[in-house]
Amino acid sequence: MARTHHPSSDTSRLAVETRRLTRVYKTRRELTTALQDVDLEVGEGELFGVLGPNGAGKTTLIKILVTLLLPTSGQAFVDGLDVVTDYKRLRSRIGMVSGGEQAGYGILKVREQLWMFSQFYGMDSTAARKRIDELLERLGLSDAANKQITGLSSGMRQKMNLVRGLMTDPRVLFLDEPTVALDVSAARDVRSEVRRWMREDPTRTVILTTHYMQEADELCDRVAIVNRGRIVAEGTPRALKQSVDDDVIVDLQLDPGTPVLDRLRAIEGVGAASVREEDGVDRFSLMLADDGVLPRVMTTVEGAGRHVSGLVRRQPTLEDAFVKLVGRSMTEEEA
Amino acid sequence: MGVAITRQWTGYAAAVRLGWAVSSNWTRPILFIVYSVLRPVSMALILAVMYTVITGNAAATRPYLAFLIVGTAFWSFIQEGVSEFATGILEDRGRYHILKYSYMAPLGFPIFLIGRATSKLASAAASVVIVLLVGTLALHLDISPLRVDYPLLVAACLLAFVSVIAFAITLSMVLLAGRDLHGYGEIMAQFLYLFSGAIFPISVLPGPIAWLASLSPLPYWLELCRRAIMHGQAYLMFPNLSDGEVFLRLVAATAGTLLLGYVLYRMADRRARRLGYIDMEANW
Structure with a gap:
């Protein structure tokens, strides 16, 4: 700690x-x-x-x-x-x-x-x-x-x-x-x-x-x-x-459709994933071990029939550190 | 030491202002005063009418009328005291959501509660005078301000004041355990009504209950009030005891109430902190 x-x-x-x-x-x-x-x-x-x-x-x-x-x-x-x-x-x-x-x-x-x-x-x-x-x-x-x-x-x-x-x-x-x-x-x-x-x-x-x-x-x-x-x-x-500095943080925006959060979390190399709904779209925040994980993420998303409307790589925030440590975002209910 | 007492005093005074603002806010001051006067007067008159209907106002029963009126007059003090403490604490928690902040304040929670209830106690004291006035003027009781034994009356009332406050504070803390307790203070006050010797002597109660009632300071206090004001013209609950003996019993019962109240308050306070009652969501 x-x-x-x-x-x-x-x-x-x-x-x-x-x-x-x-x-x-x-x-x-x-x-x-x-x-x-x-x-x-x-x-x-x-x-x-x-x-x-x-x-x-x-x-x-x-x-x-x-x-x-x-x-x-x-x-x-x-x-x-x-x-x-x-x-x-x-x-x-x-x-x-x-x-x-x-x-x-x-x-x-x-x-x-x-x-x-x-x-x-x-x-x-x-x-x-x-x-x-x-x-x-x-x-x-x-x-x-x-x-x-x-x-x-x-x-x-x-x-x-x-x-x-x-x-x-x-x-x-x-x-x-x-x-x-x-x-x-x-x-x-x-x-x-x-x-x-x-x-x-x-x-x-x-x-x-x-x-x-x-x-x-x-x-x-x-x-x-x-x-x-x-x-x-x-x-x-x-x-x-800094504890998530080595991770690749990606924000993924998907149009509404089949739930994919659990599938994304199951991908090897996805350290943490969270989602929030905003303005009718699902905004996922993914923490990837390296850039090589991204193609697998895209394959999973497309396999679920979801359409990607936005993809951004960004600097880590405290929220990312929180998600990595806790396993879910602040607003997400515990499973 | 002096500074600490001054601070306690100013904190208490602020709580008094709060109590007045909260209890009188529902109407204009003049209507509030009229209400405060009419309430005890109507209670006394109802009892007097019942007495008259039942006894036919026979001369032989006049001592009992005096017993009834003096008991009822001083009873309002217990009624207002007990119910206002409980109402205040539960209202601050359930309605104003502010009890935790008062509880945490360095003033000391019991002092805050006493201040919060003081305006009601003062209004009760005024109603004592009003009811006795009504008893004198309308029911022709022989009460003369010049013949009242003030030292006895004041000493008895001071002890009763301490007892009632100790009981009321403890009851308030105990009531914090419930989520839906609006009106419980009044219910408790009515419960005490039966065991205080306010409207009938405690000797008419069933044996064990009469024994329990005799442990309370209230019958001795009311007895001394009757003796101090009526000079033997009111029915006496303890005719075989002198004023001094009744007073000693009042002192002993007050000491017992204080001790028990202190122990129960500490227990209830600790229980409230242990179980999170102070800021528990409660209905109002």
Whole structure:
């Protein structure tokens, strides 16, 4: 497993550390292991990404680290404090923002709700109001400051929740899918603000879970790829991309027809294959051992009666590294 | 230390404002106040009418009317307290999806919950005064503000306040286990109604239940309220006990409630974290 630390981060002081962290969910019928022996070290000042498909264990990991959930076994420390035994002291040092939810007292105005939370965190009232106005301005929400939360769009509400997470200046901020369901512009604003917030104080740490590979590539100093509750790779986005440097990455566009993904995966020399439907066509991403595999791919496609409408060879991305490690794309359901 | 207390206080004050905003948002302030007044008054009047129909308002039953009215007046405190804590915690989780953020805040979850419920407790305190006023003016109970034993009343109410809050916080945490618990706080409050000595003496309950009720601080609290306000003109549940003995029982029962509440709260809190109840998707 690749493990490289970002040179700018102070890895001598760990912001997050887990040791054989395991979480099992019990229902009446079955046991589900959401996290299995996760060992993780995130240095102070890092922006660390946790990537994985749905159900991989990302949100479970975050919930344990923010003291909402107890681990079944193992240990976790945030800012040097045990999340199980020292959770009361820890809570003033952390913050969390979850995306894709409608959190907020709809009857309150934006500024009221944010101020209220600042008081729950013990901030000086005047300083809090100043900080809230500053962050609202930076995120383009000044005009909405006196609006009731029910009147906000989901993008505005998400930005408001980001302000809630940032305003208390936590030592470690956990962002769980912060840009999910946001439009391009709002997502860009969120990413930009997160970067800016970290620049303000290099000792601040962010743990980010995301579905968006480009977001992780753009933002994160390092990422961990989680699959079925285990960390399958860890390193800088660059290092992970280098792990597929020797492969030939091909994007293949096929008109609709007989499913061929399994047949493509069965070809010798095809390291990984994923597909997504877009604009009525199937877009395959194939990782080939070398150029010599391509003719076999084309033969298989034609044999299935599919028509190739596009073929491009391109540079590897973090998504390719993810597919190689996990065996499927982020959005693809597990077989 | 001083700074920490100031911070707790400002956090509590913010939670009070939140509670007020949430509980009064459905209408204009004036209508909300009218509703808050009419609710306990109508409850007391219904009981008084039932009493009058059944007893024919005979002079011999007047002590029981006093028992009923004082019990009902102070009962609203338990009703509002217990149900508001439970409603607040479940509403914040199921409706506003924000419970996890309040839970994680350094303020301390019990302080947040107390603040969130304070406006309802204050409205309950106001309704105590209103119901007693109605009892005096409309039902001709002999209540005089100049003859109330305030030290006894305040001391008993403070202990009861602590007990009710301890019970309500613990119940709220326990209720987090369910996904569909709207109204359970009120149901629990009604359940307590039967065992508190608010409308009938606990001695009329079947033996084991009467024994259980005698472990609760509520009958002693209501007894002391009646003694402090009515000076022997209300029916007494514990006629063989002096004020001091009833007060001692209230202290002991409050201590027991606090201890049990603390243990159960810790257990329920840990269970909520173990099973992921704090941010569980729940119906509202």
